[in-house]
Amino acid sequence: MTDLDALKYTAEHEWVAVDGDVATIGITDFAAEKLGDVVFVDLPAVDSAVTAGQVCGEIESTKSVGELYAPLAGDVVAANEAVVDDPSIVNGDPFGDGWLIKVRVDAAAIEGLMDRAAYVAFTESAA
């Protein structure tokens, strides 16, 4: 079970888990629920560079398309092929098996993201 308190979050309803200088990124359960059944994900290519705050992919559901923003700048080191094959994993386990990309980042930049308490407060006001 992922420790949600250990993650960082963004205003675009994404979570970030850091291990050394590699950040794993996915969307939160809040985003997954708003989207509904995810049917297609478009992820950036491995070795491509992503820019903080820029759209780097898409998460498409039956009803709508959500944009995937890069929360931090860096180089993509992995994209979750399992989710590309079976997008429903995002709905089933958004914080675990539903991870989307791994990016090599400047670890110091993580500090600018929201912690769990701040994100929960943010979603409460957004709901």
Add this chain to the structure above:
Amino acid sequence: MPDPRTTPLHSRHEHLGASFTDFGGWLMPVRYTSDLAEHHAVRSAAGLFDISHMAEFRVTGSVAPEYLDYALAGRLSALSEDQAKYSLVLGASGGIIDDVIVYRLGEQDFLVVANAGNRAAVATALEERAEGFDVQVDDITDSLALIAVQGPAARAILESVPALGGWSASLDDLRYYRMGHATFAADAETEVPIDVARTGYTGEDGFELFVPVSAAGALWDAILAAGEPHGLVPAGLAARDTLRLEAGMPLYGHELSLDRLPSQAGLGRVVALDKEDFVGAAALASVVDPSAPVLVGLVGDGRRAGRAGYAVVDGDTIVGEVTSGALSPTLGRPIAMAYVAPSSSEPGTELAIDVRGTRIPATVTALPFYRRKK
């Protein structure tokens, strides 16, 4: 903007954990569990829909048939008792104000069911067109709830609801686009009349039940309970939209609007051009512009669906625009309805949809995309 209204069944949707959306000024359940699960349930078993947001108008009077022939596109006077007909409310320019279903309840008694979002426009049109006709038009929307049961198990489910009885005819004999009548024992002391129409918006067998608001909750509960062993699930607007799209059914505001003529939408047959006089007749009597875009179906490969507003292209030339699109849960392929130039509308024509910057190939196909096995 006023707050959206809620239907008589709202608390049940909340209790079932539904997510809501504002649709036509009403707070409606968009999904209860999963869009896909609800869609698949309707195709394999049955879904229960609250469509109480639809507008209902009762039209009565000795010249009600002649009035409706004038006010609407079809020949409603030809309906027999308990027969229903899909029709259009046209503007003077021939454009579409709304698509409706009309049920004949009696010699001089009709029910017009319109889209929630067009309730005011239809009310105005019906009222204006009543000038010179001795008819009464009553907006009875707020006195009725409308519950739909759609899917191959729908008939078996309704037959197994203990509190539903007094059937005017067996459900076996209730034909498509016909209305039947029954009574519902809402509680130990109360029996209410309900009208049961074999109509729907999913492409499956199904029924739409008109029930007085006071008994709506009890009827919803009774059907849900009886339907559970048959696989009945509550289904929201998200599933409703993918179901009707697969069935090639138009949605007002997407395929139909004031800017579209019926013939463009493939609905030329809905207009009884040989009627003496009706609103829109003069406009439709003139020759239709041969270059006017026509509605087609588009099927693609892969998983990326075109959405309303996306361009349809032939090479680098824009030939049309998508009006509705989704990844079809039943077919597993992207489907879309689009208006395209007549020269690009032949089934088999290879086009593409511009999906947010990427050209996704799509082939023109005749509608519907899905047809249920009889």
